[in-house]
Amino acid sequence: MALTVGLRPLTRALLRPWARVPGAALGRPAAGSGDGVRCFGSPRVLVEPDPAAVGVAVMKMRNPPVNSLSLEFLTELLISLEKLENDKTFRGIIITSDCPGIFSAGLDLLEMYGRDPAHCAEYWKAVQELWLRVYLSNLVVIGAINGISPAGGCLLSLSCDYRVLANNPKYAIGLNETLLGIIAPFWFKDVLVNTIGHRAAERALQLGFLFPPSDALQVGIVDQVVPEDQVQSTARSVMAQWLAIPDHARQLTKNLVRKPTADRLLQQRDADIQNFVRFISRDSIQKSLHVYLEKLKQKKG
Numbered sequence: 567m568a569l570t571v572g573l574r575p576l577t578r579a580l581l582r583p584w585a586r587v588p589g590a591a592l593g594r595p596a597a598g599s600g601d602g603v604r605c606f607g608s609p610r611v612l613v614e615p616d617p618a619a620v621g622v623a624v625m626k627m628r629n630p631p632v633n634s635l636s637l638e639f640l641t642e643l644l645i646s647l648e649k650l651e652n653d654k655t656f657r658g659i660i661i662t663s664d665c666p667g668i669f670s671a672g673l674d675l676l677e678m679y680g681r682d683p684a685h686c687a688e689y690w691k692a693v694q695e696l697w698l699r700v701y702l703s704n705l706v707v708i709g710a711i712n713g714i715s716p717a718g719g720c721l722l723s724l725s726c727d728y729r730v731l732a733n734n735p736k737y738a739i740g741l742n743e744t745l746l747g748i749i750a751p752f753w754f755k756d757v758l759v760n761t762i763g764h765r766a767a768e769r770a771l772q773l774g775f776l777f778p779p780s781d782a783l784q785v786g787i788v789d790q791v792v793p794e795d796q797v798q799s800t801a802r803s804v805m806a807q808w809l810a811i812p813d814h815a816r817q818l819t820k821n822l823v824r825k826p827t828a829d830r831l832l833q834q835r836d837a838d839i840q841n842f843v844r845f846i847s848r849d850s851i852q853k854s855l856h857v858y859l860e861k862l863k864q865k866k867g
């Protein structure tokens with residue numbers, strides 16, 4: 567699936583020399599990455615082949631302070647995912663965070679607050695694209711969730727094939743959009759329903775639940791909860807289990823299960839973008855976003 571996000575000239579320029587990790591131009595070891603370990607990346611996304619697992623790449627999100635999914639960050643994630651999909655030496659990706667305590671704070675509120683319709687449309691197209699790229703990936707995608715994961719961060723986690731969450735009570739996960747006075751779009755809802763069932767999803771979406779690890783495991787929004795220092799090793803051992811399955815059979819099966827959900831968006835991407843722009847541009851929604859952003863600021867005291 568070609569990357570269909572219409573990149574702004576600025577974003578395109580930003581990404582042109584995108585192997586910017588010092589010394590990590592494709593094929594050369596990045597500083598501190600260990601001898602011969604080929605890695606590549608961009609300012610906000612570091613991709614390192616897992617030295618202990620052939621064919622596995624670890625994708626580290628590093629958009630401090632909270633890995634909020636800005637347009638630039640989404641674009642870098644998409645470029646890295648596309649590169650991995652096209653590099654036949656990789657069969658699996660472990661997605662994790664380099665921002666302590668935070669997997670991803672979700673969509674970047676500043677991309678939706680005080681922005682013109684054209685920007686909102688471009689932003690939403692990138693959000694759609696990231697979901698489709700991860701959800702339908704031919705690679706095995708495992709979330710090594712080492713931090714809090716609200717809303718868009720939860721969607722990214724749900725789009726993985728398997729989710730390992732660190733057992734830290736602060737690392738809650740859920741689609742909390744109603745707490746902001748907004749809503750999760752139908753395809754966020756669909757993925758949650760597919761994962762935890764209709765009644766649990768209905769309740770969690772309406773109440774904006776952020777599940778702490780023990781509840782997240784019980785409701786099924788994550789597959790495993792482990793001590794924080796075992797998240798990466800657990801993700802790696804689960805990856806080995808999934809990679810023991812012949813790729814072609816596993817990919818066809820993943821597609822069989824996931825394509826009907828993805829098709830609901832693919833068949834109406836433009837309408838979904840227009841719906842988003844209309845909804846997010848409402849005065850009442852902009853006001854809700856303003857109040858929420860103020861609350862975040864006040865929280866800092």
Ligand SMILES: CCCCCCCCC/C=C/C(=O)SCCNC(=O)CCNC(=O)[C@H](O)C(C)(C)COP(=O)(O)OP(=O)(O)OC[C@H]1O[C@@H](n2cnc3c(N)ncnc32)[C@H](O)[C@@H]1OP(=O)(O)O
Nearest residue numbers: 631634671672673674675676716717718751841842845862
């Ligand atoms: C029809 C259908 C239509 C559908 C139409 C609508 C569809 C929308 C779907 C929405 C999906 C989403 O993901 S909406 C986003 C939901 N996300 C959230 O609710 C998480 C909000 N953030 C937090 O709760 C906290 O920041 C948290 C992640 C726990 C980290 O707490 P900390 O104390 O460590 O850090 P903070 O001090 O709070 O934050 C550090 C800085 O990051 C900023 N920040 C934090 N989260 C941010 C965010 N998501 N976007 C931008 N900026 C963010 C803060 O403002 C601070 O900025 P400075 O003050 O400048 O330092």
